[in-house]
Amino acid sequence: MNNCVIELTDLNKSFSNGAGNNHVLKQVNFSVHSGEMVAILGQSGSGKSTLLSIMGLLDTADSGRYHLCGQDVTTFSTYQLSQLRNNHIGWVFQNFNLIADMTVTENLSVPLRFNTRIKAVDYQAKVSDVLRKVGLSEKAAFYPAELSGGQQQRVAIARALICQPDILLCDEPTGNLDSSNSNNVMELLSALHQEGKTVLIITHDSEVAAYCQKAYKISDGEITAASPLEFKHAV
């Protein structure tokens, strides 16, 4: 059985700019299986965010195919893409992206309002459940500014989990954290992986990649398998 949740085939993406055509992704073939924890490492400008945006259905490729959870998204409408995104993908960003004038509970409720599968009567139970999972039940009424960076990222992970996505896409999840908070966040992501979640992380940081089962390198528009240790001094 093919249990790929992400499958890219011969994918290309270019950007035009004043200097000409920048071919960022070149005939990329890449897959992630259900339940894997995978890192993609690469230097600044190598195309990590471009790749993640395509995998997260925030951008489209110029050519090639993308199957997400077995569905070929290449011909999907904007509405179909947003449904697929809401049902299958949770995002974790470097800057947490919490809404400053909303409490933790209010922040966590935002994605629920866009999800047609979850009834309003169940919102509070969902919020309590994900807050317990990230160990922040006592912070439900706090505002983001009243939390440490590590706590804010754990709230952001709770928000990513609240609609029970199959996949967590993490864009430099420890990029704004000190080493202690980074370890804390990576241990949380590892625990979620051990519970069966598929976790994909883009990062510069070989220490982050070391938490993952598999690591890949993106360079010159191509993705190749790599050992996390290979990056210790390279990125």
Ligand SMILES: Nc1ncnc2c1ncn2[C@@H]1O[C@H](COP(=O)(O)OP(=O)(O)OP(=O)(O)O)[C@@H](O)[C@H]1O
């Ligand atoms: N919207 C855009 N328009 C034009 N060029 C773009 C656009 N988005 C990205 N690029 C270019 O594509 C290349 C890859 O960018 P991308 O943001 O994917 O790299 P990255 O590996 O995520 O970098 P970083 O680690 O610094 O965030 C860069 O050369 C960038 O200038």
